[in-house]
Amino acid sequence: MIKNKTDYLYYLQRDMEAHNVSKWGIRMRYQHPTLRFQRLLRKIEYYKNCRKDFIGKFYFIILKFAFHKQSINLGFTIPINVFGPGLSIAHYGSIVINKNSNIGENCRIHSATNIGESKGESPTIGNNVYIGPGVKIFGGITIGDNVSIGANAVVNKSFPDNAIIGGVPAKVLSFQESPKILI
Structure with a gap:
């Protein structure tokens, strides 16, 4: 479970390694839809677990809408705080x-x-x-x-x-x- 910003960055790095991606770029957003979903999953986990201030809670609500939309588009029903670092979703479906x-x-x-x-x-x-x-x-x-x-x-x-x-x-x-x- 992501408990701080360091954990968040570690999870992102491990997920990218699991997909054999060394660096995230704007082009990657369209080439790897499952990795884009995972990055949003990790971001929403970070804001849910770590950001208890007003801005963090408000941004969490905005992220939930984007997360829900991506979940529907890719066919995923994956809740937050279930997977450890290094997750690799092979295909959408x-x-x-x-x-x-x-x-x-x-x-x-x-x-x-x-x-x-x-x-x-x-x-x-x-x-x-x-x-x-x-x-x-x-x-x-x-x-x-x-x-x-x-x-x-x-x-x-x-x-x-x-x-x-x-x-x-x-x-x-x-x-x-x-x-x-x-x-």
Whole structure:
């Protein structure tokens, strides 16, 4: 969650790195609509969490309208303060995320994805998770770090770290080698 201006700038930088963009320019606004959406998402998170003064609250209301319009245009229903830094939305199209979900750093998410609640509980998703197109994740489950979820999987139970999962209902297909840390 963005707690200050430094966090805000860090989140913006990590999101750009996730899209392989080194510098934001006016031209990028039209070449990367999903990244433009993410930048607005981070800005609205910053103003919601950090700016409690009158001008900050007023600007937050203006940003909400722009955010709502972009959400409709791109087909996203993504609430604020859900994703960690390094978010990469691969394509625009139907993406629906429950507001109580908690998703870690470096998440890559594709279109036609739904992350929702079941029986009042929402998923917790770890760091470095790849979510393929058409994936449905729901319930009070936990998905570990370094997990890849295959296309059209229906995930309704928890999975450990370093798993490759897929299917309906989802099951572990294999385990990937855990990343090596270089010292």
